[in-house]
Amino acid sequence: MSDEKLLVVTDLKTTFDTANGPLPAVGGVSFDLERNETLGIVGESGSGKTVLSRTIMGLQPRTKVSVTGSSVIDGFEVVGASENDKRKIWGTEVAMIFQDPMTSLNPVMRIGKQIDEALRVRLGMDKAAAKARAIELLELVGIPSPQERYNAYPGMLSGGMRQRVVIAIALACSPKLLMADEPTTGLDVTIQAQILNLLDELKDRLKMSVILVTHDLGVVATRTSRIIVMYAGRIVETGNTRDVFYHHRMPYTKALLESSPKVSNHSHTRLVTIPGRPPNLLSLPDGCAFAPRCSYATDQCHLVRPELEPSTEPGHTFACWNPLPINVEGALA
Amino acid sequence: MSSVDLVEVQILEGSRKRGEPLGVLFWICVGWIALNVFIAIFANVLPFQSPLNQDFTALNAAPSLHHLFGTDDLGRDILSRVAYGSRVSISVGVGAMIIGFGVGAPLGMLAAYRRGRFDAILTTVMYVMLAFPAIIATIAVLSFWTPRSLVKIIIVIGVASIPLVYRVIRTATLSVATKDYVIAAKVQGATDRRILMKELLPNIAPIGISFLLIGIATVVTLEGALAFLGLSVTAPTPSWGNMINEARTILQINPWLVIFPSLALCLFLLCLNFIGDRIRTHFDVTEVKL
Amino acid sequence: MSDVRQPLLKVRDLEVTFHAHGHAVSAVAGVSFDIFEGETLGLVGESGCGKSTTGKALMRIVEPSSGTIELDGTNVATLSGKVLRAARTKMQMIFQDPISSLNPRRRVKDIVAEPLDCWNKVQGDERATIVHDLLSKVGIDPVVYGDRYARQFSGGQCQRISIARSLAMRPKLLICDEMVSALDVSVQAQILNLLEDLKAEYGLTLLFIAHDLAVVKNVSDRVAVMYLGKICEIGPADTLYESPAHPYTEFLLGAALEADPDSPMHSQTLEGEPPSPMNPPSGCRFRTRCPKATQKCADEEPLPQEVAPNHLVSCHYPLTITHKTPTPTAVDG
Ligand SMILES: Nc1ncnc2c1ncn2[C@@H]1O[C@H](COP(=O)(O)OP(=O)(O)OP(=O)(O)O)[C@@H](O)[C@H]1O
Ligand SMILES: Nc1ncnc2c1ncn2[C@@H]1O[C@H](COP(=O)(O)OP(=O)(O)OP(=O)(O)O)[C@@H](O)[C@H]1O
Numbered sequence: 001m002s003d004e005k006l007l008v009v010t011d012l013k014t015t016f017d018t019a020n021g022p023l024p025a026v027g028g029v030s031f032d033l034e035r036n037e038t039l040g041i042v043g044e045s046g047s048g049k050t051v052l053s054r055t056i057m058g059l060q061p062r063t064k065v066s067v068t069g070s071s072v073i074d075g076f077e078v079v080g081a082s083e084n085d086k087r088k089i090w091g092t093e094v095a096m097i098f099q100d101p102m103t104s105l106n107p108v109m110r111i112g113k114q115i116d117e118a119l120r121v122r123l124g125m126d127k128a129a130a131k132a133r134a135i136e137l138l139e140l141v142g143i144p145s146p147q148e149r150y151n152a153y154p155g156m157l158s159g160g161m162r163q164r165v166v167i168a169i170a171l172a173c174s175p176k177l178l179m180a181d182e183p184t185t186g187l188d189v190t191i192q193a194q195i196l197n198l199l200d201e202l203k204d205r206l207k208m209s210v211i212l213v214t215h216d217l218g219v220v221a222t223r224t225s226r227i228i229v230m231y232a233g234r235i236v237e238t239g240n241t242r243d244v245f246y247h248h249r250m251p252y253t254k255a256l257l258e259s260s261p262k263v264s265n266h267s268h269t270r271l272v273t274i275p276g277r278p279p280n281l282l283s284l285p286d287g288c289a290f291a292p293r294c295s296y297a298t299d300q301c302h303l304v305r306p307e308l309e310p311s312t313e314p315g316h317t318f319a320c321w322n323p324l325p326i327n328v329e330g331a332l333a
Numbered sequence: 334m335s336s337v338d339l340v341e342v343q344i345l346e347g348s349r350k351r352g353e354p355l356g357v358l359f360w361i362c363v364g365w366i367a368l369n370v371f372i373a374i375f376a377n378v379l380p381f382q383s384p385l386n387q388d389f390t391a392l393n394a395a396p397s398l399h400h401l402f403g404t405d406d407l408g409r410d411i412l413s414r415v416a417y418g419s420r421v422s423i424s425v426g427v428g429a430m431i432i433g434f435g436v437g438a439p440l441g442m443l444a445a446y447r448r449g450r451f452d453a454i455l456t457t458v459m460y461v462m463l464a465f466p467a468i469i470a471t472i473a474v475l476s477f478w479t480p481r482s483l484v485k486i487i488i489v490i491g492v493a494s495i496p497l498v499y500r501v502i503r504t505a506t507l508s509v510a511t512k513d514y515v516i517a518a519k520v521q522g523a524t525d526r527r528i529l530m531k532e533l534l535p536n537i538a539p540i541g542i543s544f545l546l547i548g549i550a551t552v553v554t555l556e557g558a559l560a561f562l563g564l565s566v567t568a569p570t571p572s573w574g575n576m577i578n579e580a581r582t583i584l585q586i587n588p589w590l591v592i593f594p595s596l597a598l599c600l601f602l603l604c605l606n607f608i609g610d611r612i613r614t615h616f617d618v619t620e621v622k623l
Numbered sequence: 624m625s626d627v628r629q630p631l632l633k634v635r636d637l638e639v640t641f642h643a644h645g646h647a648v649s650a651v652a653g654v655s656f657d658i659f660e661g662e663t664l665g666l667v668g669e670s671g672c673g674k675s676t677t678g679k680a681l682m683r684i685v686e687p688s689s690g691t692i693e694l695d696g697t698n699v700a701t702l703s704g705k706v707l708r709a710a711r712t713k714m715q716m717i718f719q720d721p722i723s724s725l726n727p728r729r730r731v732k733d734i735v736a737e738p739l740d741c742w743n744k745v746q747g748d749e750r751a752t753i754v755h756d757l758l759s760k761v762g763i764d765p766v767v768y769g770d771r772y773a774r775q776f777s778g779g780q781c782q783r784i785s786i787a788r789s790l791a792m793r794p795k796l797l798i799c800d801e802m803v804s805a806l807d808v809s810v811q812a813q814i815l816n817l818l819e820d821l822k823a824e825y826g827l828t829l830l831f832i833a834h835d836l837a838v839v840k841n842v843s844d845r846v847a848v849m850y851l852g853k854i855c856e857i858g859p860a861d862t863l864y865e866s867p868a869h870p871y872t873e874f875l876l877g878a879a880l881e882a883d884p885d886s887p888m889h890s891q892t893l894e895g896e897p898p899s900p901m902n903p904p905s906g907c908r909f910r911t912r913c914p915k916a917t918q919k920c921a922d923e924e925p926l927p928q929e930v931a932p933n934h935l936v937s938c939h940y941p942l943t944i945t946h947k948t949p950t951p952t953a954v955d956g
């Protein structure tokens with residue numbers, strides 16, 4: 001059992017039925033995740049990161065959406081499972097941290113009670129045991145004087161502290177997989193570093209796997225072992241973090257890396273830009289979705305969509321008809 | 334020099350459409366209201382019988398070719414009384430709202446834009462006024478301020494509606510006044526007047542208009558209620574409200590006398606409310622529609 | 624970067640105190656700096672340190688409680704009425720939220736012409752020509768999109784329109800408050816490059832407020848670091864980033880995430896969160912989180928001292944400057 005992959009996603013598709021026609025937010029994604037691994041999912045706004053991570057867990061609106069493919073978490077097939085069955089794995093197998101800690105906490109409930117609830121309902125603990133465990137969890141996520149904070153309301157905590165509480169709730173039933181959707185967007189750099197360090201540390205201590213969803217390449221650079229780059233609802237490149245950063249083959253990955261400003265740049269460094277805007281998912285082109293913005297695009301790119309194909313390094317794949325040459329080490333720095 | 338990047342401007346999906354379409358029903362309602370207003374204004378020019386003329390040959394008559402809506406217990410033509418009655422009802426509704434909006438709306442906008450002490454004092458005063466139930470205050474004043482006339486009724490209801498209008502407009506303005514584009518206008522050197530007229534007014538107008546229509550409907554009902562208590566215009570001048578009130582006593586003998594004015598009142602209210610609601614949703618650009 | 628230039632903006636002892644719920648919040652507590660003609664001053668710091676309040680106080684959108692703001696020789700802090708309105712046109716501000724910066728019910732060309740209309744500067748054809756030029760400069764086709772309503776544009780496009788509007792009166796100083804924080808990396812790079820181009824073309828001086836250290840480094844000549852309402856360090860961008868003199872700056876830079884897996888991981892992270900501006904610590908405001916703090920830091924407020932040319936730091940125990948020359952060598956490893 002334990003040598004099996006924790007998560008296997010195969011050809012997962014999520015299509016929303018909108019007033020303007022079908023909107024393929026996730027258009028066929030396959031990947032898997034080892035135990036005790038941190039995977040980063042990066043991409044621009046609207047590339048489908050949030051929808052993908054929610055679909056993997058089976059969290060999607062009940063109507064106006066169709067999901068096909070498969071997502072197997074520790075042997076449990078999520079796609080097509082009933083709400084009741086999914087509830088059994090939520091919390092215990094897989095838990096999620098959302099971007100906005102304010103809206104994911106109930107503002108009129110003491111934070112201790114919010115953690116207790118999960119413990120008592122899911123694990124059937126009694127009141128005293130739940131409280132003891134809740135305080136333990138608050139301590140685990142680095143909240144100072146957890147005894148007192150147990151009785152605080154979310155509004156009395158700062159953004160960083162609230163995000164720690166959200167993490168504590170997610171960890172309440174010791175999940176094997178933690179989905180973190182933009183866990184630090186909106187937090188200050190110093191607080192962001194604290195939260196990322198905490199996640200890193202908890203991952204090793206609790207032997208979890210973490211999926212870190214973000215639009216910030218800085219967040220995934222040093223904290224993940226593997227990265228998925230998404231564009232218009234599909235994976236365009238995936239591989240070990242270092243390979244994606246240093247040996248990327250897909251022009252989009254290159255453009256994304258080059259367009260983000262770096263602290264090590266000299267002042268007044270001219271940034272490389274990607275012309276145009278992300279595609280409209282309602283009318284995706286037949287070929288590669290990035291082709292209209294790509295300087296390497298040929299006729300073939302506009303007509304036929306490239307599939308993921310392996311690069312030289314193990315586990316490194318990319319979807320491009322005109323990939324960058326293998327040795328692009330100098331392109332960075 | 335100008336190495337401006339190529340921008341492929343893509344218009345956001347669905348944003349061409351402004352909210353929901355207005356629909357046929359909306360225009361039917363507008364047509365009905367327009368007809369009502371037309372009749373109210375030109376009742377004496379249009380070929381109606383005199384509303385006071387008594388036809389002793391037909392008391393409590395059922396609808397007929399001669400009296401399309403029938404007659405009342407004094408033989409007066411109900412159709413013409415409904416038509417003339419709309420004059421009172423509509424002018425009370427419109428007149429009171431002109432007072433209410435004329436005073437309440439500018440004050441509400443100014444208070445929300447200025448904030449500070451001006452706002453604090455004004456809002457307190459308005460809330461104190463709101464604390465008296467408008468209907469009871471209206472009844473009290475009208476009972477003492479005799480002889481009652483249309484103008485007095487309009488003034489009393491109009492004044493009573495000021496705090497309500499103030500509250501709605503102030504809240505609407507507050508949500509707009511904190512937007513960055515208002516600050517941006519200030520930064521460009523726009524005068525307060527310009528900001529109020531160009532930036533704030535267009536953005537609160539849909540809410541204002543929709544509240545205005547619903548307000549008219551409410552006042553028309555209120556006039557009916559006052560008539561019911563005998564506090565509206567005195568007989569024999571007809572209004573929808575006092576017609577229904579008079580009809581109450583002879584309901585068994587002459588149902589027409591209650592049916593037609595009620596129908597006129599209901600349709601009028603229904604149409605106004607519907608139009609108000611549609612306008613609000615149609616012009617709402619703040620909700621992003623995916 | 625010669626010292627003979629006259630500062631365009633000279634701010635001295637600027638203070639802003641808000642009164643909320645009976646408490647006095649000292650959001651900006653005595654800030655002094657100069658901005659020279661044609662340069663970009665970056666202003667960084669954690670959330671709530673008073674960056675936006677400083678920018679708004681300069682524009683007199685919030686009232687400074689004391690201090691002077693000298694723009695081109697006139698003290699803006701004491702002006703009122705029409706003179707103030709006129710003085711404001713020499714400065715302009717661009718806001719964080721691109722969508723809410725534009726009135727959704729007005730046409731793009733009217734939005735851009737608004738400053739002209741406010742002052743009745745020009746009419747008819749001349750007005751149309753200016754608007755046409757401005758929109759073309761920011762990369763929005765005036766013929767196709769001039770008549771559209773602001774609500775029909777994406778965030779990046781709205782920010783372009785905001786820039787066009789701010790340039791209509793030919794201001795000397797542009798205050799950019801987090802103008803790219805709401806945008807995606809690829810769009811962010813487009814806007815930053817556009818800003819650099821326009822700065823050169825219009826001879827603008829910029830105050831660039833942002834919390835993203837990498838973005839600030841890329842656009843600024845000099846950078847000021849703010850902590851709890853005070854500037855703790857100000858100096859040339861390259862030297863300040865390479866060799867910070869204030870312990871807070873060092874922590875801040877250490878927490879900044881670089882989109883590079885090989886970037887050094889800083890083991891030391893800043894613990895805790897900034898104290899409340901309602902009752903700031905005595906002496907040095909950073910002392911409660913500073914590992915080097917001594918009794919002196921609690922008793923005496925550190926005054927700005929020059930540790931290198933143009934590089935001022937307010938700290939009793941500044942870090943030693945390793946590179947005296949303002950020409951940095953590439954940072955690696
Ligand atoms: N409930 C829904 N109904 C219709 N479309 C939706 C729904 N939820 C998401 N979408 C669309 O799916 C696409 C992907 O959205 P998603 O939120 O996954 O993007 P994202 O990569 O998480 O972006 P961000 O970085 O902004 O969070 C978007 O175009 C979005 O408009
Ligand atoms: N109108 C106001 N009334 C009361 N307090 C205010 C007001 N505006 C700002 N503050 C307070 O002043 C302090 C500084 O706020 P400011 O918005 O300038 O911070 P900032 O550095 O821009 O932060 P961010 O990065 O979050 O934008 C904060 O503590 C804030 O709560």
Ligand SMILES: [Mg+2]
Binds near residue numbers: 049050051
């Ligand atoms: Mg998302």
Ligand SMILES: [Mg+2]
Binds near residue numbers: 674675801
């Ligand atoms: Mg701010």
